[in-house]
Amino acid sequence: MAEKKLNVLVGGEAGQGLATLGPILVKSLVRAGYHVVVTQSYQSRIRGGHNTFAIRVSVDKIAAPREAVDILVALNAETVALHRGELASRGVVVVDETFAISGDGVLVVPYKELAAGRYRNVASLGIVSYLVGLDERVVADVVAGYFGKKKKELEENRRALERAFAWAAGVDTSYQRSLVAVDEPPKRLTVNGNEAVALGAMSAGAKFCPFYPMTPSTSIPLTLIAHAEDMGLVVEQAEDEIAAINMALGASYAGAPAVVATSGGGFALMVEGVSLAAMTETPVVVVVAQRPGPATGLPTRTEQADLEFVLCAGHGEFPRAVFAPGDVAECFYLTRKAFELAQNFQGPTFVLTDQFLADSYRAVEPFDVGGLPPVGAYAAPLEFAEPYARYAVTESGVSPRLLPGASRHLVVVDSDEHTEDGHLTEDLDARRRLADKRLRKAAGLRAEVIPPRYEGNERPELLLVSWGSSAGAVAEAAAALAADGVRAATLHFSQVWPLVPSQFVNRLRGAKRSVCVEGNATGQLARLIRAETGLDVGERVSRYDGLPLTPEYILRELKK
Amino acid sequence: MVKIKDYGTYETAWCPGCGNFAILEAVKKALVSADLEPHQVLFVSGIGQAAKAPHYLNANVFNGLHGRSLPVATGAKLANPELKVIVQSGDGCTYGEGGNHLLAAIRRNVDLTMLVHDNLVYGLTKGQASPTSEDGFVTKAQPHGPTAEPFNPLAVAVAMRASFVARGFSGEVDHLAELIEQALAWRGFSLVDILQPCVSFNKVNTFAWFKQRCYILPADHDAGDFDAAMKKAYEWGARIPLGVIYRRESDSFEAQFPAVAAGPLAGQEVDRAALATVFNKYA
Secondary structure, rough: OOEEEEEEEEEEEEOOOOOHHHHHHHHHHOOOOOOOEEEEEEEOOOEEEEEEEEEEOOOOOOOOOEEEEEEEEEOOHHHHHHHHHHEEEEEEEEHHHHHHOOOEEEEEHHHHHOOOOOHHHHHHHHHHHHOOOHHHHHHHHHHHHOOOOHHHHHHHHHHHHHHEEEEEEHOOOOOOEEOOOOOOOOEEEEEEHHHHHHHHHHOOOOOEEEEEOOOOOHHHHHHHHOOOOHOOOOOEEEOHHHHHHHHHHHHHHHOOOOEEOOOOOOHHHHHHHHHHHHHHHHEEEEEEEEEEOOOOOOOOOOOOHHHHHHHOOOOOOOOOEEEEEHHHHHHHHHHHHHHHHHHHHHEEEEEEEHHHHHHHOEEEEOOOOHHHOOOOOOOOOOOOOOOOOOOOOOOOOOOOOOOOOOOOOOEEEEEEEEEEOEEOOHHHHHHHHHHHHHHHHHHHHHOOOOOEEEEOOOOOEEEEEEEHHHHHHHHHHHHHHOOOOOOOOEEEOEEEEOOOOOOOHHHHHHHOOOEEEEOOOOOOHHHHHHHHOOOOOOOOOOOOOOOOOOOOHHHHHHHH | OOOHHOOOOOOHHHOOOOOOHHHHHHHHHHHHOOOOHHHHHEEEEEOHHHHHHHOOOOOEEOOOOOHHHHHHHHHHHHHHOOOOOEEEEHHHHHHHHHHHHHHHHHHOOOOOEEEEEOEEEEEHHHHEEEEOOOOOOOOOOOOOOOOOOOHHHHHHHOOOOOOOEEEOOOOOHHHHHHHHHHEEEEEEEEHHHHOOOOOOOOOOHHHHHHHHHHEEOOOOOOOOOHHHHHHHHHOOOOOOOEEEEEEOOOOOHHOOHHHHOOOHHOOOOOOOHHHHHHHHHHO
């Protein structure tokens, strides 16, 4: 019987080709019309260790990873030892004959007959593709696209793929887990969270990205570099994160919409620059891909523990907006929104993701280029009185912004408190006037807030509250509870600042029991909600072992 | 023609007798000689008494954080290569807090001019040792003098084969103005270390102290000769050379970015056809 859903886990050492096999398999599945949720787990090393690439694939839309594994593809023996316990009933394990592992459901592959050592990952790709029922031509096309101009590589890999498909066709059909075929697969994109952030930034008019490499954010600048020439972007590796954000502010001041991407430790170095963006009223989009801290923490794992850090980052008081995408498509659209607000309100905005979402490939509906309103290089200059004053006091707090060198008007900005013309001052009346002007921008940001999404029963006995990348896990946990007859609902925040209590307090009050589900130890969103509304989200589900929240984890914790 | 008065006159927060006044005058002279209009020029500065200098003339100004003027200037220059970008800050800001950025700016060879007001002391925070303070320079913070060797900015810049390395002195205004004008005309990164007295907090390296020691390099100093430049960069004490110490032609940084060659990034719209092609690569 054909399957509607499967969970495939590929495991091996760093350097065994997981990073090639995984994305090719995912893209093939998406081209064949399936939905996917990828979870990548890796260690902070270049060779060795134990890495996994898990693909949950489904004919229908899915939102979260699952724990039970249907097909375990082991590139080394250790993978079997570590993950055999996660196998679902009828689970299949694909191993090399040299592992000397056998038993029910174990498919022993004579890899040395199929491909030379360095092409074995593509042989594995062929075998698992056959087992899930992928058309060989679909996979071969993706392989061709992946290796592109490297002729010899392509030829060897193509041969490995062919041999693997041919060999797999001869094995007992009991190993097969064919997916229900999708007729006329719709065109979808295969994109992970970081790529979606980069594509969103490009579409919004980003022109400049200075960066210092830091896992798990690095593939954002790398994606921008890959398209820099086509899109007219400047991407420069800075000497440190302090330089990165200051370069971004210099470029933005001169009119190039700028984005920086980093993780907790790098963001800590950028914090003085965040405050500078606010004081000089310079647009900048800051993407923080979270990983577990404190300090270096678990560099390649996931966590949602920098919410309060990003909310409070920067000395002094100033308005900001913080987005926390719940899935890959939101990474695209909310990055665009972050650009729009940064430009229109002239200051720092944030996109808060994490390692799980950053590395999680999904099948995404194509972005409609024509339907994306341009964000604009900078907010159209409002009318202004002469002589030009960069910080003219206005009702909205937003002053007409000109660019240096673009006209005879001089654009003076200062990190010191300043008068309307941008020159530093110790006039304490000016201090109040300008501080009030900057803070008035908060009202405009509040008017733009994306309300939290409420789904499920209108009079719930259980309300799950969440933010950011856990959206899918929470939605699927709630669906499982509903299927068991529980009156469940979810309240999910994709924007975590500002909060507008009137948008959600009745939902919190209307629930018999509410539980805040967060990827951190201390319940940061719960604390924020209490601070802003006075309401206590009584219970918590917390995960801080470096792994993403899953529906199973949430359900287990709720039963405790 | 641009005139000195186009650059305006402002009331300053500096002490009477401060070397900054002469440096400001030299900067204005150089801008006028270079025929640059105020709106064509961007000054980027950090924090300190020197970093206030851009507030005292007419130009575009980005007065940022302590030590961070060079990254801001680099970003602005990449975004709009048509701007004449001048970075102005003190020895503490440039050689202390922002040391890593100076090394990176020299390596990148961005087309900008770095003017360092070097008075061998922290003025704004009231008299602590700076990276260039000499051995035995006693302050409240360094009661036995600095415990670290003084930083030699010129030797470091020459060692890195920086594009343009010069030293001026606030007591030689016309010479300094000429040096700055040469630096402005230079394509690539130009460093001008400017010696100046701090009348309030440096009672050792006074105006008279500098005046007695500084001399203008003779015409036969070959700024293209690395060894000669290194020798001059280390000359300090009884005699201190002024002038262009080292010079080396090389490609400027921003020339490497195709996007920058098309003019200011601000004016460039999102290319929707190119964007559609990029999206398609993920299909």
